[in-house]
Amino acid sequence: MPFTPRMAVLAAALLSVCVPALADPVQDARLQGSLQTALSLNRILNPFRIQVEVEGARARLTGEVENAVERDLAEHVALATRGIEQVDNQLQVNPRLVERPLELRAYAQRLEDATLAAIIRARLLWSRLTEKAAIDVQSSDGVVTLRGKVDSAEAKELAGLLARTSDGVHLVNNLVSLDTAAMAKARENPVDAPSGPPPSDSWVVDKIQTSYRFSRNLDGLNIKVASEQGMVRLSGEVVSSEQKTIAVDIARQIVGVRGVDADLLRVASKVEG
Missing domain, CATH: 3.30.1340.30 (Histidine-containing Protein; Chain: A;)
Structure with missing residues (x-):
């Protein structure tokens, strides 16, 4: 029987089903980095050494956690990572990890404070009242301190509000002061006046x-x-x-x-x- 064009199409379709897709090591590395970052930023999981391997849309977790709740949480974090569809959860539960090394806890808190300060700085940058204000943000164990000068009482109040309502903040010390010279200049150029092309x-x-x-x-x-x-x-x-x-x-x-x-x-x- 001659080999017709239709048979060629069917053969190609059969090969596409039977032959697995080629591995993409760059994509795997990107997903692995994204998942490792998500685990490191999680305030419950960051004290634990969790290893991640990614192949395609499948992630494999290994290491130890203290209890089953943390084991399940790690799997949920993996599944919430865009691009991960399956999780091989090989994490072992070790109750003796209750006494976590002090340096791990200190590192986790430093990471939490740095992340929290970055979130507040970003929210200040996105606000039309505080986008150009030189406000320094420091966080220590969820206690946030704001310093700097602004050109209106509304800007100071908003800075405190944005910090106070950010998830993870326990207390805000709003030490932002009012700059009288900047206040006078701001009255001449209201904050609502367009100062450039609007964002998309x-x-x-x-x-x-x-x-x-x-x-x-x-x-x-x-x-x-x-x-x-x-x-x-x-x-x-x-x-x-x-x-x-x-x-x-x-x-x-x-x-x-x-x-x-x-x-x-x-x-x-x-x-x-």
Whole structure:
């Protein structure tokens, strides 16, 4: 029987099913780095030495943790990492790890403080009131200290608010002072006056959503954000009218936002038990 073009197509299709896809070591390394970073940044898991191997969409975890809760958490972190679809969880539970070395705990706290300070600096940078303010942020065991000078009382208040509402902060020392010379200059050039090209709508949406995730007052996953030329629309669901107000306030102060429409952001109805 002659080998027809149709037979060639069928043969190619059969090979595509039977022959596994070629490995991509660069992609594997990228996913491995992403997962290792996620585990290191997790405040529960970062004291443990967890090894990660990635092949395709499958991750393998090895090492020791103290209990089954931490073992399961590591698997959830892996599955939440974009690109990881399967997890071979080989972590061993070792209750004797309850006495963790002091240097590991100290390192974990330093990492937590550095991450927390970076989150607050980012939120200050995204706000139209504080984006150009020279505010120093220090964190120690969840106690945040703000120093620097701003050109308005509103900017100082917002800096304290953004720090205080960031997830992981226990106390804020707002030592930011008012710069009288800068205040006079700010009155001549209001903060709402355009000072350059506005950011893109995708940038605005990303910063609002990220700020929601960093806030301990909101479940950002339930709030959808859209923007058209700086006009922001919020939809989804929050658990209280207070949360809705917070969501609107956070969105309103982001650089590039000209207005916020929250008519489609519903407050969840209470279910009688």
